[in-house]
Amino acid sequence: MNELVGGIEAxxxxxxxxxGTGPDDVRAIERFPTTSPEETLQRTIQFFKDQSTELGPVAAIGVGSFGPVDPHLNSSTFGYVTSTPKPGWKDTDVVGPLCNALGVPVAxxxxxxxxxxxxxxxxxAKKLDCFIYLTIGxxxxxxxxxxxxxxxGLIHPEMGHVRIPHDLSRDPYPGHCPFHGDCLEGLAAGPAIxxxxxxxxxxxxxxxxAWELEAEYLALALVNFLCxxxxxRIIxxxxxxxxxxxxxxxxxxxxLLAGYVDSTSITDEIDTFIVPPGLGSQAGVLGAIALGQRLCNS
Incomplete structure (x- = not known):
């Protein structure tokens, strides 16, 4: 895969x-704050227009977006951020403006x-066919x-909004999530902390x-996902x-599992079962490039 592909971690x-084409070949990268949809998408479009002058056009673009989103190709709102709590971004078309301005396919x-x-x-997660990736931010x-x-599936996983035990006598904080209050995100995401x-x-x-409570909330969620x-592997x-x-x-x-899941991955090798990303902080944008590469191969 030698074609240049764009990646957007939204x-x-x-x-x-x-x-770029992968971890060892990132030709250009830029980071900027998420502001209004119009301003943020225009800055994104300008990045690819500016870089095409120096690097040449990209064959495709992959977008990995905060959500909830509509990822279904046959939907009238494919490529939209949908019922997000992010102010100003509800029902925002992300893919449409990119396709129209840049003239390339967008995953x-x-x-x-x-x-x-x-x-x-x-x-x-190389060579694995079943794993979970979580981001806690x-x-x-x-x-x-x-x-x-x-x-x-119906849409996509929303693992951050599972309900976990909340001992109000120990942790009276009501939760940050505007939809569910004390779901996992409402109790354990950065703003909640x-x-x-x-x-x-x-x-x-x-x-x-704070970290003892955080570890407990995350572990409660991981046990649910594991079961x-x-x-x-969980990354x-x-x-x-x-x-x-x-x-x-x-x-x-x-x-919490108390020996119920009878696997050496849990009992003896948990240090290699629950792990940080191999790509570090670039997992998102490199993954977006990988999404775009799938379009080139289809």
Whole structure:
């Protein structure tokens, strides 16, 4: 695959645009804040127009977007961000303006499914046909593969909005999610941590009590995903998922499962079962490039 492809990691906080063919060949990359749809999409379009002068045109573009989104090709709202809590972005057409302005085919999926595809192609999910990719940041999202296919269905997975046990006597915080209050995202995403403790999570030291509660909430969710999807690996990225969190999450998962899932991946090899992304912070935009490459191969 030598054709240049564009990738767009369309996040609720920032957009990352890149051109290349893979992790070892990123020719151009730019990051900028997610503002209004009009301003953000125009800046995205301008990036590809400017780079085409120097690098040549791209053969396709892949977009991994915050959601919820409509990923179904036969839908009248394919390529839209739909019922998002992101102010100003509800029912926004992302794919249409890109296709019209740039004249190339555009692949579209969730940001977590795109990152999952990148990890399967080049990172921590190589040679696996069933795994989950989670991102813990401003929001919480999940995607991945089952039997070698990206997860889709009625729409797409919304793992950040599962309901988990919430002991109000221990944690009286009501939750941040505007739809569900104390779902997983409402309790464990970055804004929830900041509101609960009165300062941003990135300012906490590793021994702050916030992390014990965070590890417990994440482990509760992972056990649910493990028991329903039975993944061969769980990959967790995002700005909230600091390196020191992995160990308490792994231990809590083992404790909650209580020996029920009889697999050495859980009992003896959990350090290689719950892991960070192999592509690091570039999983999303590289996964978007991988989405675009699928269009070139179809």
């Amino acid at each position: 996040g609720g906080t920032k957009f990352v645009c890149a051109i 579209f999926d969730t940001d977590v499914n795109a990152a999952a595809l990148g990890e399967w192609r080049w990172g921590a 401003t929001g919480i999202g999940g995607g991945g593969m089952i039997n070698g296919h990206l997860m889709h 900041g509101e609960r403790w009165g300062q941003p999570a990135e300012e906490f030291p590793d021994d702050h009590p 329903t999807v039975s993944p061969q 967790i990225g995002g700005g909230v998922m600091r390196p020191h969190l992995f160990e308490p999450v792994r231990k809590k998962v083992q404790e």
